[in-house]
Amino acid sequence: MSVAGMYEAGKAPDREVVTREDLNNFEHLRKLVTGMKLDAQYEVIPPAGIVNLNRDNHVVICGPRRSPIVAQVLEGDDNLRFAKDTAWHVVDQVTGKEYRSPADEDGSAGDVGYLGRLPRLDGKGTFLYLAGIHAIGASGVVHYLENNLAELYREVRTRRFSTLISCRYDPKSPGEPTRHPAVPTRRLSMRVAIDTQPGGAAPNEDWVAGTPTLAIVLDGLSTAGLDTGCRHGVPWYVAHLGSQLVAALADPEILLAAGLSDALERVAALHPECDLRNPGTPSATVAVLRQRAGFLDHLVLADSPVVLEGHQDITVITDLRVDDVLVELRAEVEQYETHTADHKEALRRFVAAQRQIRNTPAGYWVAAADPEAADHAFAGCTATEDVRAAAVLSDGVSRLVTEYAMATWAEVFTALRTGGPRELINTVRKVESTDPTGRRWPRYKSGDDASVAFCQW
Template identity: 40%
Template sequence: MQISFATAPGHPGRPNEDLVLAGPDTVLVLDGAGLPDGTATGCAHGVPWFVRTLGTELLHRALDGTRPLADCLADALAATARRHGPACDLAHPMTPTAAVALLRRTEDRAQWLVLADSTVLVDLPDGLRAVSDHRVGEVTDRQLRDLAHRLDGLPAADRRTLLADAQRQAMNTPDGYWVAGPDPAAAHHALTGTAPWPDLRSAALLTDGAARPVDDFATTDWPALLTLLQDTGPQSLIDHTRTLEHTDPHHTRWPRTKTHDDATAALLRP
């Protein structure tokens, strides 16, 4: 496999909470759930540590091609929870979490897993499939409507804090959305799929920050985005996304809680 990727923080002064890891037959992309500055998480380590730890644990398990990807993720979540230590309160509503995108070759099959709002694109003879779990976005849209009277007139930072708190109340619940956090059971709510490896022409793994041109801005579609990746590389997609974001600095054309988000794109060619 040939894997190329690019990643960029949403803001130069903040750490990039995305992560890319790869092995001979496996690539994964994690997107740590960013929180407003000053938010207490109950964790002594923080989101970047959680993402790095979970990514390492997950890659180690996914390299064993005999185990289902959801089981690999569940075990990695349990191992990461143990590594937090007694100084961390994993019951805290703001404990670190992440979205997960994973693709693996096992013998003659391509296998993928998506948990939360990252995306896996798989280009197959019967068409391009985009695998993404938009439940978190649906929850956010519902909360924006329900909280409209409280959000109106608030400064941007206060809006983000109020929405983040509301989102976390819906996290890993049957009527909410599922994300990689302290509960290993979330892994079995991931979207998974498989296809013959010889049929795979290319694939891409994207955090939601890199998928904005399709998911949030609707300025292009998945086939055109994959063509951009293939023709000019992952960095060009991130640059294109940043250009779009700069045209709407006040979030009037495309309502969103952050002008820029951490963005990561990985392109896989068999």
């Protein structure tokens, strides 16, 4: 546990002290964790406020004014914000309400404390953070934890969250405050890390985006050099579809399928001069994850998956209807090594045949020019509390598990936590480099465009 230190008034500047309240807080927390068969030690954060937050099982008791590093992390809390005018207070950024210490308002014996599980600076975990507007406010938080820890854990599990605790105390015995929650405990928004890389020298036909509530991956379909009836091309299409989809889904009340339908219609309206009835009109797979009010909504159209890491198992949500059609033509492509003339010609025949059954009941569905395709997406929702992390991927990345069998989904999430999306894509490239012509793993190209949106809470 790290507790704030300060210079004692009138003493040498190398004499650091800790407030009585913070020492008392440490003792109470030590007894609490000892009951869980854990041990605890404390360190003093020097008055300059420099503290290493990148440690496991770390608790920090320190007001933001005592540490610029802690203050920086608190800037990422989109629920609650410390602010100062005539006095320090906390602003609920959801409702706009201000929470001020009773001691500052009318001199009464009370305070407000902040409690949160916040992200480490290295992105590899979290730390528990306690602070009061005044030192006694942190004592109110500690008292709350002593009496409500099990209930709090049931609500937030291992996710990031923040809340305020309002406390009252007897001025004659300030170390024993009474307390109650001042605002609902709120989980913090999704943190989405994204990356995308082309599979070769050609322009990237994937598109990926992340916001605090949304993760989207689009995988543009290969044209195999065939006519599309559109002068813009696949990269143009996925960029415009992606931006329209983000805008459509900004309203959490809009169903994902309805938002996709609206986005498809709007993109079609952007290039009416093109032949949008051409069966090869630019098209893409779609994978979406959205957080809203205790749930995670998902939508997949074609084979870009949404993968949910639960507390006990992993759920893969994908649409593999494309694998059920034209099996013989696919096998013909896969019998040739990539970059050969036979492979190129077989791929052209395969894609030409796909176009005739694309977005028809006899075939499979993708995002193209017709908004009706959105009605055929697979959509659903999952309780946020049941999910530890999620990954939205193009099949250029998911094939590490599904096609190459060179990793498990559990190993994918470990790699994402350790090195992020870029490291996972690099792993795919290293695997593919051992089979550049597709002899071990037959495929349409040596390396496909690869995109990842990694979501954490």
